[in-house]
Amino acid sequence: MTQRAGTGWQACPGLISDALDRWGLTVDLAPGAEPWNGHGALVVPVRQDGSPAALKIAFPHDEAKVERHALALWDGRGAVRILASDAAGCSMLLERLDASRWLQDAPMEQAVDAWGRIVRELSIQPGEGREWQAFDHIAATAERWSDELPAEWERLDQPFPRWLLEAALEVCQTRGAVGRRSSKDVLVHTDLHFMNILATTEDQQLRGSYLAIDPQPQIGEAEFAVAPILWNRISDLSRADPEEALRERCRDFSIAAGLDAGVAEQWSIAREVENALWYAAKPGHGGDLARSLWVASTMAGRTLDHLPRAHDLPDPGELTS
16 A cells, blocks of 8 residues: 655755755766655665665655664665664665666566565564664554544445454454464564565675565564555456455465464455545545455455456556546
8 A cells, every 4th residue: 555645845855955965975866867756755866975875755754753763673684774864854864776676577476485585584573672662563553443443434434344344343353452462573564565675786685686665664463564465466366266366365475474374364354444444535546445345355255246357456556536
């Protein structure tokens, strides 16, 4: 799912200028080229003492404020390495990956292996340092959803069947309780979809062919990370039985990462129901709503029959009626 950032980028030119001066950077853009940008950040290729790097200026939302802590804790293992950060400006200096290649375009067999390796490397256990206190707990997210989802479902005039809402609430209640008691808490990249995994450059190859970016970190069950690879690249699923192919994808990626596929399936239901309610409240996101409902109901074992066929569903962020 795309980052839900608001407006307020008027200060961005000043933040970029300040960061360039602070860290002694020069912009490394070809004439006429634009900086890289997403929904929640602007990334400028730069050089520091001749070495390539990337300057990231993020909109100051909650995930961006703790991203620097997660990247520092991972220290380049499975994720892009952070070189410097400025909390006040919500800016980071990162090593530069190969932005021209990402897991979105890799064959699915290669994607499974790369994603599984990255999750294993990112799944570090919480420590005693102060930075660990900055992360939200996935169990707390589930507990909050237990209150918010039914209220939002009613406010939006019940945009999908009650049984699907109840399936998500059951996950929130059971996994939330389990998560509070679990001894398997790890640091989780909660937005680990194919486009948030970039290829490494030649001198980074010893750390793997791909590394993660944009973590939106939380602490909890690593299975929470599986959902984003289900709601992306749906067009790659088998046309003969896309529903079973989606469930197989969940199993394959879970196994590659050493995760419990059943738990990953449960979290995927809850996450996509939460996404569906967010999309239902936003004009122009009818296609995103249909995709979230297709994934959620398929993972719950009862694909809703009024939805478009799987291969007619739009990619995330593609505006539709």
